[in-house]
Amino acid sequence: MGKMATREAYGRALAEFGVDERVVVLDADLSKSTFTVTFKKVFPERHFNMGIAEGNMMSVAAGMATCGKIAFASTFAIFAAERALEQVRNSACYPNLNVKVCATHAGITVGEDGASHQCVEDLAIMRAIPNMHVVSPCDGASARAVIRAAMDTPGPFYVRLGRLAVEDVYGAYGDEISFTLGKANTLREGTDVTLIGIGLMVQQSLKAAEILAQEGISARVIDMHTLKPIDVETIVKASKETGAIVTAEEHNIIGGLGGAVAEVLSENAPCILRRVGVKDIFGQSGKPEELLVLYHLMPEDIVKAAHEAIAARK
Amino acid sequence: MDKITEKRLKLFAANMRKMIIEGVFQAQSGHPGGSLSCTDILAYLYGERLHVDPCDTANPDRDRFVLSKGHCAPALYAALTLRGFFASCEIGGLRSCGAMLQGHPCMTETPGVDMSTGSLGQGIAASVGMAMMGKLDKKDYRVFSILGDGELQEGEVWEAQMAAAHYKLDNLTAFIDNNGLQIDGPTSEVMNLGSIPAKVAAFGWHVIEIDGHDLQQIENAVHEAENVKGQPTMIVAHTHKGKGVSFMEDQAQWHGAAPKQDQYDAAMIELNAAIAALEV
Numbered sequence: 125m126g127k128m129a130t131r132e133a134y135g136r137a138l139a140e141f142g143v144d145e146r147v148v149v150l151d152a153d154l155s156k157s158t159f160t161v162t163f164k165k166v167f168p169e170r171h172f173n174m175g176i177a178e179g180n181m182m183s184v185a186a187g188m189a190t191c192g193k194i195a196f197a198s199t200f201a202i203f204a205a206e207r208a209l210e211q212v213r214n215s216a217c218y219p220n221l222n223v224k225v226c227a228t229h230a231g232i233t234v235g236e237d238g239a240s241h242q243c244v245e246d247l248a249i250m251r252a253i254p255n256m257h258v259v260s261p262c263d264g265a266s267a268r269a270v271i272r273a274a275m276d277t278p279g280p281f282y283v284r285l286g287r288l289a290v291e292d293v294y295g296a297y298g299d300e301i302s303f304t305l306g307k308a309n310t311l312r313e314g315t316d317v318t319l320i321g322i323g324l325m326v327q328q329s330l331k332a333a334e335i336l337a338q339e340g341i342s343a344r345v346i347d348m349h350t351l352k353p354i355d356v357e358t359i360v361k362a363s364k365e366t367g368a369i370v371t372a373e374e375h376n377i378i379g380g381l382g383g384a385v386a387e388v389l390s391e392n393a394p395c396i397l398r399r400v401g402v403k404d405i406f407g408q409s410g411k412p413e414e415l416l417v418l419y420h421l422m423p424e425d426i427v428k429a430a431h432e433a434i435a436a437r438k
Numbered sequence: 439m440d441k442i443t444e445k446r447l448k449l450f451a452a453n454m455r456k457m458i459i460e461g462v463f464q465a466q467s468g469h470p471g472g473s474l475s476c477t478d479i480l481a482y483l484y485g486e487r488l489h490v491d492p493c494d495t496a497n498p499d500r501d502r503f504v505l506s507k508g509h510c511a512p513a514l515y516a517a518l519t520l521r522g523f524f525a526s527c528e529i530g531g532l533r534s535c536g537a538m539l540q541g542h543p544c545m546t547e548t549p550g551v552d553m554s555t556g557s558l559g560q561g562i563a564a565s566v567g568m569a570m571m572g573k574l575d576k577k578d579y580r581v582f583s584i585l586g587d588g589e590l591q592e593g594e595v596w597e598a599q600m601a602a603a604h605y606k607l608d609n610l611t612a613f614i615d616n617n618g619l620q621i622d623g624p625t626s627e628v629m630n631l632g633s634i635p636a637k638v639a640a641f642g643w644h645v646i647e648i649d650g651h652d653l654q655q656i657e658n659a660v661h662e663a664e665n666v667k668g669q670p671t672m673i674v675a676h677t678h679k680g681k682g683v684s685f686m687e688d689q690a691q692w693h694g695a696a697p698k699q700d701q702y703d704a705a706m707i708e709l710n711a712a713i714a715a716l717e718v
């Protein structure tokens with residue numbers, strides 16, 4: 125199975141879909157890390173380095189969008205979603221402009237840079253802004269599909285991307301996959317419990333389902349790539365059919381995927397829910413793989429939560 | 439500066455450089471380029487100037503230092519080590535799980551760190567807050583900060599400078615580590631800053647330009663700043679990124695890359711030779 129970081133797929137998708145001349149790309153002195161440099165190599169005249177000035181970059185992108193452009197603005201998630209938050213809200217979302225905020229290095233798998241750079245709040249924050257679409261692909265093939273969808277869907281987007289190379293779930297970059305914005309993908313059928321993942325926690329959920337299968341527990345696995353608008357139907361169906369749900373995200377358990385699923389469940393089809401995620405604490409420096417263990421984001425942690433959810437249901 | 443002091447500070451700086459390379463090599467991660475360019479400034483501050491006490495890190499009267507360009511934490515950690523804030527073995531754990539030395543300065547983890555930084559532009563603003571409270575509380579402490587030249591692109595830096603001039607913070611001295619490089623290349627190509635001294639002066643600061651690797655010039659500038667009344671001082675320090683490790687000097691690619699074994703060996707030979715030359 126191949127591996128690719130979603131940020132790398134993002135850069136390739138920009139270079140591929142950038143033949144559309146409406147596409148302009150902005151970066152804030154991180155073009156090699158965000159991979160917008162891949163686009164720059166092909167379309168240098170439509171790539172703009174705005175320097176280390178993220179707030180300005182977002183409003184500039186909004187201005188470009190008013191001129192009929194599709195403006196992709198990239199930096200690390202911590203700076204895109206949080207430093208430039210109010211510009212994203214008031215310059216891009218309020219006027220409902222075609223600004224696609226593509227944020228890389230989200231979550232704790234940023235690794236050695238440590239807590240100051242490990243963004244575990246962006247899903248919650250971005251989700252709360254009217255007009256905003258919030259999407260987070262789990263692999264290279266789906267990242268490509270997400271960028272295509274973001275281009276084809278008018279309005280502001282927040283696309284959450286990772287630093288770490290992750291295993292292919294849908295296939296290799298470039299494979300045509302079945303992807304509909306706002307429609308979650310059920311990757312594995314199951315009847316005893318449902319595991320809903322986002323980003324690289326989709327891979328962890330699939331591994332958890334394997335472990336559960338060995339124990340005789342049938343786990344459904346859902347890739348909730350679109351956090352907003354959220355797929356109510358698929359969540360309600362999972363609640364009714366399995367009666368126990370575990371969410372898994374590389375994000376604070378407050379307000380992100382777990383929060384969004386809890387909202388849907390409590391209004392439509394309450395069932396037992398367990399949230400796997402960062403437990404409302406800051407991260408720290410370390411190797412990404414070690415941090416996943418330390419912060420309880422491993423398949424085993426999802427398995428444990430599944431056991432708890434099933435026990436609580438009975 | 440007398441010869442003995444100068445030699446002592448040069449050794450302090452040379453040992454800092456070794457620790458920076460050691461830490462980044464062990465972690466296989468981190469920012470050597472900008473750490474090496476601000477080393478001499480930090481060597482002067484921690485080796486000579488700052489009134490700080492490793493045994494009394496929360497003393498309200500102590501001088502303050504804020505590394506606004508927080509990614510250069512290895513340089514700060516090296517200076518704090520040599521000043522006696524913690525053991526020299528800590529640098530070997532830089533950036534690893536559970537370590538005291540985080541990738542970016544963390545005031546709740548590391549003794550001697552006065553402010554958590556890492557998001558560019560915020561440290562200088564925190565320095566302004568510290569200097570304002572020095573005035574309010576009628577304290578004699580001084581506040582020092584180091585900014586990157588790329589960092590100046592953040593609007594917050596200029597908001598902070600405006601506030602510092604407005605509140606006449608003559609107890610605040612900031613350095614710009616003017617090494618001409620940021621991540622994506624030369625600052626002049628990524629986002630041209632124009633004349634930095636003219637811009638800072640226009641914001642109401644007293645401006646001094648120096649060679650940021652010349653300890654005597656660093657000391658003269660700091661003394662000059664202490665005698666300025668009613669204005670904060672910006673010391674625009676012309677520096678070389680990667681200073682002291684010849685293959686890293688003035689190379690943008692060494693901004694955030696760790697040396698491999700052979701590069702580490704080569705760097706150590708060069709740095710050890712520099713120390714040996716000072717010790718004769």
Ligand SMILES: Cc1ncc(C[n+]2csc(CCOP(=O)(O)OP(=O)(O)O)c2C)c(N)n1
Nearest residue numbers: 153472556557558586587588589619620621
């Ligand atoms: C707000 C913010 N945006 C982006 C970054 C990522 N980043 C880290 S270092 C750096 C370049 C800094 O260049 P400069 O200030 O010149 O530092 P130096 O050359 O001294 O290393 C960037 C963009 C950051 N740390 N903070």
Ligand SMILES: [Mg+2]
Nearest residue numbers: 587588617619
């Ligand atoms: Mg610089």
